[in-house]
Amino acid sequence: MPYVTVVDKDGEPFVETSPKGRYGRYPELLGVGAAKKVYRAFDQEDGIEVAWNQVRLGMFEGDEKMLKRTFNEVKLLREMSDENILECYNFWVDKEHNTLNFITEVCTSGSLRDYRKKHRNVSMIAMKRWLRQILRGVEYLHTHEPCVIHRDLNCSNVFINGNVGQVKIGDFGLSAAVDKSHKARSVIGTPEFMAPELFEEDYTEMVDIYSFGLCVLELVTSEIPYSECDTMLKVYKKVSSGLGPQAMTKVKDTEVKDFIEKCIAKPRARPSASELLKDPFFEGLDDED
Template sequence: MPIINNGPSDKEPFVEVDPTGRYGRYSETLGLSDASKIVYRAFDKEEGTEVAWNQVKLGNLSDDDPSMVDRLYSEVTLLKSISNEHIISLFAFWEDDMNNTLNFITEVCSSGNLREYRKRHKHVSLKALKKWSKQILEGLNYLHTHHPCIIHRDLNCSNVFVNGNTGQVKIGDLGLATIVGRSHSAHSVLGTPEFMAPELYEEKYTEMVDIYSFGMCVLEMVTIEIPYSECDNVVKVYKKVCSGVRPQSLNKIKDAQVKAFIERCIAKPRARPSAAQLLKDPFFHELNSEDSDFKVLVMV
C-alpha cells in the first residue's frame, strides 16, 4: 500500500523502520521494562494506529544471563500464539543481527501501567477497582485454562496496562511466563519478590501463584502502596513471605469485604480459589448494579 507523503518536510521522523516497512519507531520512550529492554512509541502505517516498539539489546543479556535471551524468545512466541482482550497483543517480531537486538511490536495502552495510573488518580471508587480486578482475573483465567496451561509468574501492577479512556486493563510482560503440562506444576524461582507466593521460593508450584500475585495487585490498587514497602531489602521481604507474615498495608484496609477477598487470594495454595471461581465471587456481584459503592477503602 503506498504511503501518502506531501513532500520532504512532511516525512515522518522515524528513527527506525521494521524490515517490512510497515512499522516506524520514534525516539520517544514509553517506558523501561528493565536495564536491557526499552519500549518506544511507534506507528503502524497500514492501520494508522500507534503501537509499542519493544527493543531488547541481546548482547547485554547474553553476557549477563544467557537464559534471559531464551525467555525473551519464549515471550514473543507465546504472545504470538494467544489472543484475549485482556492480554497485550503481539503484532510482529524480528531479530536485528546488525544491531544485535530483538524487536517486537505490541499494542499500546494509552495510559501506561496500572501502578502509575493509580498513583495519578487517587480518588477512585471501589466499583472502579473491582472492574479493573475483574479484567485482570479474566486475563488470568484465559492463561490458566489455555491448553497447555500458562503461568504468568510475574504479575504485578507495573505489568498491567491501562486504556484510561475506556477503563480497560490488559496483562503484559509475559517474559517470565511458563507453559506447563497436565500436572500444572513448575519449578524455577522467578518473579518480583513482593508479589511472589511463598511456594515459588520452594520451586514447586502451580498457576495458583498468579492468584497470590493478583491478591497483592488488589492490595496495591486499594492502598496505593507496594506490598511489604516496610521492608528495606529483598531478604526481609523473603523472610516475611516465607513466614506467612502479611504486608502491613493489609491492616490499612477498612472495608471488611475487600480485606477478606485479598486474604482469600493470598491464602495457602490449596485454599486459594481459581481465577474462574474468583470471577463468581460475591465481591463482584455489585458490578451489575447501578448502586455503586464509593466507600473510603484505606486509613488516611
C-alpha cells in the same frame, strides 16, 4: 532497513523502521525494563499507534536461560488472543544491531500502577471493574493449552486504556507454559508479589492468584506490598514465614480484606481465577463493564 530516519517536513520523523517498512519507531520511551526498552511507534499500514519493544540480545551473552526466556515472551504473546491480554502483532531479529524487536498494541494510559498514582480518587466500583478484567486475563492464561503461569503479575505489568477503562495483562518475559501437572520450579518474579511456595521452587498457577491478591491490596491502599521492608532479604523472610504485608492493616473494608485473604491463602485453599470471577465481591457489576 533499520535505523533510518524518514524525513517528512510536516510529520514526526522515525528513528528506525521495521525490515518491510510497515512499522516506524519514534525516539519517545514508553517504558524501560532490565533488558527491554519500549518505544512509541506507528503502524503505517493500519494507521494506528503501537508499542515497539526492543531487547538488546548482547545483554544475554553467555546466558542461554535469559535468551530463551526473552524469545519465550514473544512466542507466548503471538499464540494468545484475549481482550485482556496485550496483543503482539509482529516480531523480528535485527542481526546487524543484535536486537529482538516485537510490536505490541499500546495502552494509552500506561501501567495500572502509574495510572493509580496519577488518579488518587477512584471508587471501589471502578477498581472492581479493573480487577475483574485482570482476573479474566488470568483465567485465559490458566485455561490456555498449555497452561501459562505469568509469574510476575503486578500492577506495573498490567496496562490500561484510561479513556475506556480497559485493562490488559502484559510483560510475559517471566512466564512459563507448563505440562499437565501444572508444576513449575524456577524461582523468578518480583519479590514483593511472589507467593511463598514460589521461593520453595515447587508451585502451580496458583502463584498468580496470590500475586493478584496483592494487586488488589496495592490498588486499594496505593501502597506497594511489603514497602516496610528496605531490602529484598527482609521481604523474603516475611513472605516465607507467612507474615502478610503491613499494608493489610490499612484495608478497613471487610469485604475487600476477606477477598484479598482468599487470594493469599495457602495454595490449596486459594480459589481459581474462574471461581474468583463468581465471587460475591463482583456482584452488582454490569456484564458490559
